[in-house]
Amino acid sequence: MASTQASIDIPASADQVWNLVAGFNSLAQWLPMIQHSEAQEHGRLRHLTTVDGTVIVERLESYDNAARTYSYSITEGPFPVTDYLATLKVIEVDAGNSRVEWGGQFTPAGITDAEAVEIFDGVYQGGLQALRDNF
Template sequence: MPTASSVIEIPVPADQVWQLVGGFNSLPDWLPLITKSEPGEGGRVRHLTTADGGVIVERLQTFDNVARTYSYTIEQSPFPVSAYLATLQVEALTESSAKVTWSGVFTPAAGTEDAAVEALFAGVYNGGLEALRANFPA
């Protein structure tokens, strides 16, 4: 099963980063790719709209506010994958810096190249975390 991940350090306290990314419905607040997020099922599902009009439906699987992490699956998307499970985690490196990890595992659809799909998600994760860091100018 292919995996993709990205890690970034941000020079602010982990709790401050988590305050921005920790809400399951907060993607439009920091991820330019996502322009709209509508909650469903009491906040366990998010209906996302991408900048190009695409629709993605994701389901929250685990959430731990103390450990500053959550995992989610994709129920509907334009991506050629199934069995997708991603995790977003914010860890304290020091009192004034954080490490953010965004990772996922998935099964590419038949006929797609594992490397191409992995690059797609790595690109989303890398670009997303760079956009996140831009919210915290040094």
């Protein structure tokens, strides 16, 4: 199993950042590569459509509002991995600053661990920079 994680400091309170990312179906509001997100199964499943038309389906696995974190798996998508589980977490650094950590673990399917890590490094780092650009 391979894993990777990225983090970024954001000049906004943890509550402000969490308010933007906390809704499992809110990805399209802060991640430009996601054109549309549709919630199903009472909000536990999100069907994402990227700007190039790719469909990704993700399932909410755990959610902790007080700890400002949630984890999700991918049930359908273009990624050459299985057993994917990712976690997004917002941490309060001080009153006006926060750190967001986004990482995952997965089993590469038909590619090397390094190739799989490279894919998700790009997703997480690019996604976190897009999130920071909202503040």
